[in-house]
Amino acid sequence: MKSKYDKSRRKFLHDIGLAGLSIPFISAVGNCNEETKKQKTMSAKNGKLGIALVGLGGYAGGQLAPALLQTEHCYLAGIVTGTPSKAVTWKEKYNIPDKNIYSYDNYDSIKDNPDIDIIYVVLPNNMHAEYTIRGFEAGKHVICEKPMAITVEDCDKMLAASKKANKLLSIGYRLHFEPYNLEMVRLGTQKMYGNLKKISGGFGFRAGPSQWRLTQKYAGGGPLMDVGIYVIQGMCYTSGMEPIAVTAVEGVKTDLEKFKEVEQSLTWQFEFPGGLIGEGITSYADNMNFLKAEADKGTFELTSAYNYNGQKGNTPEGPMNFSTVNQQARQMDAFALSVKNNKKSIVPGEMGKRDVKYLQAVYEAMRTGKRIEIK
Ligand code: NDP
Numbered sequence: 001m002k003s004k005y006d007k008s009r010r011k012f013l014h015d016i017g018l019a020g021l022s023i024p025f026i027s028a029v030g031n032c033n034e035e036t037k038k039q040k041t042m043s044a045k046n047g048k049l050g051i052a053l054v055g056l057g058g059y060a061g062g063q064l065a066p067a068l069l070q071t072e073h074c075y076l077a078g079i080v081t082g083t084p085s086k087a088v089t090w091k092e093k094y095n096i097p098d099k100n101i102y103s104y105d106n107y108d109s110i111k112d113n114p115d116i117d118i119i120y121v122v123l124p125n126n127m128h129a130e131y132t133i134r135g136f137e138a139g140k141h142v143i144c145e146k147p148m149a150i151t152v153e154d155c156d157k158m159l160a161a162s163k164k165a166n167k168l169l170s171i172g173y174r175l176h177f178e179p180y181n182l183e184m185v186r187l188g189t190q191k192m193y194g195n196l197k198k199i200s201g202g203f204g205f206r207a208g209p210s211q212w213r214l215t216q217k218y219a220g221g222g223p224l225m226d227v228g229i230y231v232i233q234g235m236c237y238t239s240g241m242e243p244i245a246v247t248a249v250e251g252v253k254t255d256l257e258k259f260k261e262v263e264q265s266l267t268w269q270f271e272f273p274g275g276l277i278g279e280g281i282t283s284y285a286d287n288m289n290f291l292k293a294e295a296d297k298g299t300f301e302l303t304s305a306y307n308y309n310g311q312k313g314n315t316p317e318g319p320m321n322f323s324t325v326n327q328q329a330r331q332m333d334a335f336a337l338s339v340k341n342n343k344k345s346i347v348p349g350e351m352g353k354r355d356v357k358y359l360q361a362v363y364e365a366m367r368t369g370k371r372i373e374i375k
Contacts, residue, residue: 049336050077050115054131055123056086063308064122065094067328073336077115080107111138117339121145124218125225129154136165141339145172147229147359148352150220155353162349170335170345171352173233177330179322180302180311184291187300189240193316194296196239196276201231201291203306204265204283215261222262224362228282230306232358234291235270235278243270243278243358245373248365254285268362
C-alpha cells in the first residue's frame with residue numbers, strides 16, 4: 001500500500017535532488033547469491049567508480065561491503081587493512097585483486113592506483129582526520145564516517161585538504177537517504193502540521209565490554225559521539241534549524257569501571273531560533289531509538305528511527321508506510337553521482353564539522369553545568 005503522502009513526497013524528493021535515486025521505490029534488500037556477486041564483480045568497472053574501504057571492522061564488513069554489491073554507480077574496488085587475515089578473506093569473498101589490497105603502511109601509494117576513485121574511512125573516530133587527509137593527498141575523493149573527527153580543528157584540516165586537492169568530501173550520514181527520516185524532514189521543514197513546538201530524540205544501546213568506543217583517546221567521548229550524533233542530526237534535519245545554545249547533564253554511572261573514561265549516558269537541551277526546544281538523550285546502558293516532533297497541529301514521530309532498517313513512524317493522519325531501502329547503497333551511490341557530476345554532496349564535510357561543533361558544545365555544557373552559546 002502506498003502512503004497517502006506519496007505525491008507531495010515525490011515532489012519533495014525532486015526538490016531536494018534525490019528523486020533520481022528512486023529512494024521510496026526500491027524494493028526490500030535481498031540476499032546476493034554467488035551468481036549475482038560474480039556478475040556484479042564482472043560488470044564492476046562498467047562506468048562505476050571504485051571505492052576502497054579503509055578499516056575492515058563491524059560496519060565495513062557488516063554493512064558497507066554488502067551494500068557495495070547493490071550499488072549502481074560505485075563498487076568495492078579495494079581495501080586497506082592492518083589485519084593480514086582479513087585481506088585474505090575479503091580478497092576471496094569480494095574478488096579483490098592483490099594490487100588493490102593495502103595496509104596502513106603502504107596506504108599512500110594508493111595514489112598510483114587508477115582503480116580507486118573514492119576512499120571510505122571506516123576507522124575509529126580519532127583516525128578519521130589523518131586517513132581522510134592522506135586520502136586527499138593521494139588525489140582521491142573521500143567519504144568519512146561519523147563523527148567527522150574528534151575536534152573542530154581536525155575538521156578544518158580535513159576541509160582544507162579537500163579544497164587543496166580539489167576533491168569532494170562526504171560524511172557517512174546514511175539517514176539522509178532513508179525514506180522515514182526524509183519524511184520527518186518533509187513534515188517538519190514544510191510545516192505540514194504547523195510550527196514545531198518541541199523536538200526530542202534518543203538513541204542508546206548496551207555497549208559491549210572494553211573496546212575503542214569506551215576510550216576517550218579513540219572515541220573522543222562516549223555514546224554522544226557514537227549515537228547521540230544521530231539525535232542531533234535528526235533534530236536539525238527535521239526542524240531545518242541550527243541550535244543556538246545548549247545545557248547538558250551527565251547521567252549517573254552505574255558501571256564505574258566500564259565508563260571510567262567516557263560518559264555512560266547524557267541528556268541535553270538545545271535552544272533553536274524562535275523558541276523551539278530540542279531534548280536529547282543518549283546512552284551506552286539503555287536501549288532507545290526515537291525522534292519525535294510536536295507541532296501546532298499534532299505530533300509526528302519515528303518510534304524506531306536510526307537503525308539500518310525497520311524504521312517505524314506515525315503522523316496525526318496514521319502510520320507512515322515506506323519500502324525498505326539499503327541506506328548505505330543509496331548513500332554511496334549518491335556520492336558517486338556527486339563525484340561524476342562534480343557536485344557537492346548533500347552530506348558534505350561542512351555538515352560534519354557543524355555537528356562536531358555541536359558535540360563539543362554539549363560536552364562543554366555537561367562539564368561546566370553552564371548554558372553554552374553555539375556560534
Ligand atoms: P570496529 O571496531 O568494528 O572496526 C574498526 C576497524 O578499524 C578495525 O576492525 C580495524 O580494521 C581498524 N583499526 C585500525 N586501527 C585500529 C585500532 N587502533 N583500534 C581498533 N580498530 C582499528 O568499528 P566500527 O566498524 O563499528 O566503526 C568504525 C567507524 O564507523 C566509527 O567511526 C563509527 O562511528 C562508524 N560507524 C558508523 C555507522 C553508521 O551507521 N554510519 C555504524 C557503525 C560505525 P582492520 O583490522 O582492517 O585494520
